[in-house]
Amino acid sequence: MAESTTGQPVADGKKPKLDLTDAEWLSSKEGNGDVQIAFVEGYIAMRDGRHPDGPALIFTPAEWRAFVLGARDGEFDLT
Known part of the structure; x- marks a missing residue:
């Protein structure tokens, strides 16, 4: 397994x-x-606060x- 610039193992070749x-x-x-x-x-990690162990x-x-930027632009708004 390759390493990132942070020295951490790279899981998918990218992160x-x-x-x-x-x-x-x-x-x-x-x-x-x-x-x-x-x-x-x-990096930025995002999780569901209702299921913090997920x-x-x-x-x-x-x-x-x-x-x-997409969220600010309304890209994910429900219609």
Whole structure:
């Protein structure tokens, strides 16, 4: 298995498998805080706050930026 620039094993050839044990999870002050994010080793992790032991999605900074810009632009709004 290859290593990333952070020295972590690369799970899919693109992103490292991050240790989220001590991650500081953040929630929005609005809504009920079901979605939580954490900034870990230059990546952004996202999880369901109702199921904190479940899996987390890992985003590169470019992927996160595209997601945030899309959300701001209404790309994910339900019609």
